[in-house]
Amino acid sequence: MDSSPYDVVIVGAGFGGIGAAIQLKRLGYHNVVILEREADLGGTWHINRYPGLAVDIPSTTYSYWFEPNPYWSRLFAPGPELKRYADHVADKYDVRRYMRFNTTVASALWDEDAQLWQVALAGGETLATRFLITATGFLSQPHTPDIPGIETFDGKVIHTTAWDDSYDFRGRRVAVIGTGATAVQLVPELAKQVADLTVYQRTAIHVVPKIDFAIPVWLQHVFARVPLVHRAFRLVTDTVFELMIVTGVLHYRRFRRLNIAAADLAKINRFVSVRDKELRRKLTPDYDFGCKRPTWSNSYYRTFTKPHVHLETGSIERIETDGIVTADGRKTVIDTLVLATGFDLWEANFPAIEIVGREGRNLGKWWRENRFQAYQGVSIPYFPNYLSLASPYGFSGLSFFNTMEYQMRHMDRLFSEVKRRGATTFEVTEEANARFLDRMTELLDDSVFYRGDCATSRSYYFNPSGEAALLRPTSTRNAVREGSTFPLSDYAIA
Template sequence: MASEHFDAVIVGAGFAGIGAAIQLKRMGIDNFVIVDREDDLGGTWYVNHYPGLAVDVPTTTYSYFFEPNPNWSRLFSTGSEIKQYADDVADKYDVRRHIRFNVTVEGARWDEDAKLWRVNLADGSTIDARYLLTATGFLSQPHMPDIPGITEFEGRVIHTTAWDDTYDPTGEKVGIIGTGATAVQLIPELAKKAADLTVYQRTPIWVVPKVDFRFSERSKRLFARIPLTQRIIRAITDTIYELMVSVAVLHNRQTRGRFNIAAGDLAKMFRFATIRDKELRAKLTPDYDFGCKRPTFSNSYYRTFTKPHVHLQDNGIARIESDGIVNNDGSKTTIDTLVLATGFDLWEANFPAIEVIGREGRNLGKWWRETRFQAYQGVSMPYFPNYLSLASPYAFLGLNFFNTMEYQMRHMDRLFGELKRRGATTFEITEEANTRYLDRMTELLGDSLFLNGSCATARSYYYNPAGEPTLLRPMSTKDAIREASEYPITDYSIV
């Protein structure tokens, strides 16, 4: 089967893939293809559509800076609105025609002689491209819990990433495993209809009140007519979130965790005001510092547990039987439907999401695990020419993915601009620059909450299997964008 040839291939049609495509077009590269295993674009905002789904960052901030949306219905918009935003941006920038859906990538290998990436697809075909960009996201591989007997359950099993929109829990006995950010949104919705709801908690989550409000039609018209007004609101929400991350996470040692203590006190008062049962309150109280695991916002989560038909089970699951769940204390809960809000397999299945073989046969996943998780500015690795990984160690900036995409697009602009200026076709980050960057990130993380706070019991996805908090890029958005725009071009070997 003959291979197709492109200047670039992008794996993933979520917001990272769309942003990368827009940047390629800006640089005059139009001969590229985006491949995605799903049948529509939007990434996690297409895959996830469970009841209660909403963004947990204000949508004034959770959007491309260059493409504000005046039509948000509220400050924390619903998942369907975020998906619509992805559609609108892809259409406006003519990205959709480059996308091929229902295409699964099995792996990619660098061909040293041809100076091309050979991208192998599940149907046996191959795509050749000069440049490879993986935009597979951080939350793309669902985690399935390894619980004895889970395959023996005879009732309905639903993972939140594969929600059945026809499912109606009315009158059912429902068990839900997980109390992360997804569960915080879903549990109150299930409780509205289920006859009985049992929540299985391994690790409590920090929850604070959600200050949400609707945008009036007058506000939307104002945003559309005078975009600066929406920019001002974004500047406010950006500043608040940047300050939170900077004080509570990045400079935790200098601030001695005072912000984390204050935020924890807010959550504590919220629990106390909502839940009068002292024992229940204790079960819902985390024993790790605020911020070690991503906290979340909800005005209904705690209140849901005060309802007589909602039960919190926190002593662990021994096994699952055909009609229910047996707890570690020997008791059994009979259920009709099992909901898995067990999140994503971030490190084992996602770094990388596909097998990537670089120069001299270096396997990216194996190299990361045998050395350390590392990536220059969160995008480049030595021995992987013409490759940018947009979901890598040290890539994610705090709470907002779009800020991450912003600096990555700037990085692409500088790099591909230099290639065009020189008439070059191949780039590769040098080992010296990569090592220098890794050492600097390690030093900066020394001031962070993750190395100074009490995080041992958080079971946070910020930490890789070796216990290093290498998901986050420990700097402000402003600094990351500046570095992406001004890094020494000599950090790359360009041929």
Template sequence: MFDAVIVGAGFAGIGAAIQLKRSGIENFVILDREDDLGGTWYVNHYPGLAVDVPTTTYSYFFEPNPNWSRLFSTGREIKQYADDVADKYDVRRHIRFSTVVEGARWDEDAKLWQVTVNGGEVLSARYLITATGFLSQPKIPDIPGIDNFAGRVIHTTDWDDDYDPAGQRIAVIGTGATAVQLIPELAKTAADLTVYQRTPIWVVPKIDLRFGPRAKKLFARVPATQRVLRWLTDSIYEWMVTIGVVRYRTFRGRGNISAADLSKLHRFVTVRDKELRRRLTPDYDFGCKRPTFSNGYYRTFTRANVHLQDIGIDHVQSDGIVGTDGTKNVIDTLVLATGFDLWEANFPAIEIIGRDGRNLGKWWRENRFQAYQGVSIPYFPNLLSLASPYAFLGLNFFNTMEYQMRLMDRLFREVQARGATTFEVTEEANTRYLDRMTELLGNSLFTLGNCASARSYYYDPAGEPTLLRPTTTETAIREASEFPLSDYAIN
């Protein structure tokens, strides 16, 4: 029997493991379906992969990295950071790779979670922590005939590193953040590249500074210098999310309008064709769908070998794609940059059965998506679900992990102090928190802005923007450190 089972060995799982160790809990196991750690930063390795949040901000606050090569580091460097942190805090020895979790059920008599993995093995644990991330289940588009395509099909989450796009006729479906990074790379050598766009994306210029040897040496010798830089990047992003999303009513969308104007200027400078600019321009407010940074995305569409198709796809044939206007595009390779299935396959990512037989996925869909402090759900004792409704803080996952680790610290210290064996958030506390989140969202961009055409994954299947926690990072961290202990039944 384990004290805890953590599902997922990405940054959330690594952070949860570090916090368990800080709480004196060493008898735990991390289960991951992949054969290495890093989560999305291990699975994704397509050309052009890079973080779209400054790496000074995109890192654990307690573990700054003086070795970043640039402000927006590559996926390879982010993966190396995950390896380094896991090794430094002795996390790797707790991980069981290539282990698929099929489900978890609360045993009320034993007061334990029974976690079933592939092969039928059942692991017992006092605590269950799901760290499956928000971007873990690839989304395959439901397009007639796609299974009949005879050429190469590559989803960006399963990139073939041996694939050479040189001289190929390529179609890319999708224009989200992944596509913005990938498309300029493919265009460099492809004979012909057609981008199938359903929803345009807001793109702003990327100020990507390089960190030379002197800067790295300074960061290593005087860590305070890097913390000052992090404070700056954190503050900028916090300001952007606060005025553009959380307090949209207060600022009347002025921040969104300014950001949209910057994106429009970026398009005007790089794309001289007025009609092409129009087709690349979103018709929803800046921020309704995750925007991104790129200096080359818009420019790519001015290349002779790159074409934008936005009339829609009718079906796929063995050798190409037929548009809704009947025209056919013959291709060699079909690239699916279609993102992730956040809600249907990820909330939750595994079947979880709690007290009195309550099925978490079914309960969420029948009673609204909800989680106290973004981690706890009534009728699910000793469960911390780190990828839950109202968990994600704006643009930076690590700020989310920071407040979640603080909540774990406070909660486990209290459980240990009382000599207790279980904790469970009360229904009253959960309802109070849900009502507060709903009220706060009433002042946000997602309720008041023009977001209908964004097709944003921030919205759950019922149309509520429950992915994001509509508070500042400071508020989330304070509440995680000071929440009333009476909000939990600790026995």
């Protein structure tokens, strides 16, 4: 065990962990370590490298508000640019020096006597720390489908989170399982290379036209030299996407027509791209727009009209050594299997590691027995000196950076008060947590998740109990304001 405790241990070196480290450094905390299981920083933008990878929020909005990047090449920047942006921010704010890579955290236990967290690493080492912050992201635990025979398939198997850049897809007979946001980006790119492509769809997805364009170099220079112009451009993208989530999704009861209009956009996209009525029917979702994360593409639907691309909507019965057999007995022979099956959000991610707080309370067990909940999306009673940046009701808006903005402000207010009082511990009160949960539950009653038809959506917004406990059902402006003004009396600080 390391005998000298850290001030703060941060788990995860993605944009969440980087933002938390920057905020702590501003507050005067330098005895900090960031533990990252991967070989480099960047989180999802380090792990994901599949063809077609791009941000699905305008790049101006998908960035730290305090560190705008005037040099995005496109409105929706490709993945490698996001990785470079993460590197740039970590270096500019000098937080890379806190990072330990290839370090997997197994668990964290609150030591009541020492008033410290004991953080156990997979290699057997234990670190002690005053404060613990988990910044493991909402989408960090890849999901592999439990399909009979998948382990015995003789061909190449690639999960989109572990892409093999050396594999040559040319001339291959490929199957893709999954039709979520990743597949919407990946499928059109694979179709350009392979000899034959079969896409297995369990749930159709709404795909609206993507208004994307290259940002001219001269405009990038204007953004760099006149930051006000860049901020004005960001204000437009922020406002458009905030209106989408607040009106069409969170205030569905009052703005149902806007939600229907968004679904109509996807319908028009299908009609323009796909002339075959039966194919168009298969690609049409039977749930309301917004039940799943909105998706944009100008090529996804059109890809299925190519003669070598096939959409399979029958359920998969099993995988054999050389192909996939559907429930009706039909077999498709393949040599390559691509799993675009997303992430295990609720079972493996809430929490991503075992966390045990006061009186032996196990966070994962407590959440599953007492509803998923977290005060302001970051704090949980009985877990002193702990903030979880990927918590129930933690995700604000459609951009993760909206979430980081309010969470960094929350950290600033909370840790500043802890320092001012010369305190050693903080813990949210059960009363404050209960009030917040009641308010979130009430606000969600107006949303598409409860007022609309989401029964068949299979959306990761819903936890296993059927509660839409991922998104914070307020505007980003509200979340940011409360991050700066929440009552300090909501915490027991001693």
